[in-house]
Amino acid sequence: MSKTILFSGRFDPVHLSHIRTLQRIAREYDKVIVCVLDYPDRFEPINDTLKVLRDTLGCCFGNYDIMVNTVNLEHTTHEDMETLPAFDVIGTGNQAVFFNMTKLKIPVVAVKRTPGYNGTDIRNWHELCRFVEERKMFK
Secondary structure: OOOEEEEEEOOOOOOHHHHHHHHHHHHHOOEEEEEEEOOOOOOOOHHHHHHHHHHHHHOOOOOEEEEEEOOOOOOOOHHHHOOOOOOOEEEEOOHHHHHHHHHOOOOEEEOOOOOOOOHHHHHHHHHHHHHHHHOOOOO
16 A cells, blocks of 8 residues: 655755655655645745755655645644645654644654754854844954
């Protein structure tokens, strides 16, 4: 029996830990649906995120589908879930998503995050660099 996992996240910005996590998931499931959350004020434009994911994952494994999603699984309802493609299980490293899926009785597995930098660190470093540049520090 084929198993499909839907892995949703912001991927903002997409980084190496995301890629490594998705590669690990792909070894465990027949199909991985990567669901990129689109929301206002993204750090990285959604099209850039999609391109990086397609370019990176497409050369490694053939079992990925990549899609844009506007449904935040942390706060979703059963009605919102019906807008997503068919899957067997939700995979997440986000505790709020895990608890919401459990509450909705939707099959969910906790996906251990891959060590390394995370999106929050990258966004904070970017802000620090911009702060330093704007003030002409260290020149």
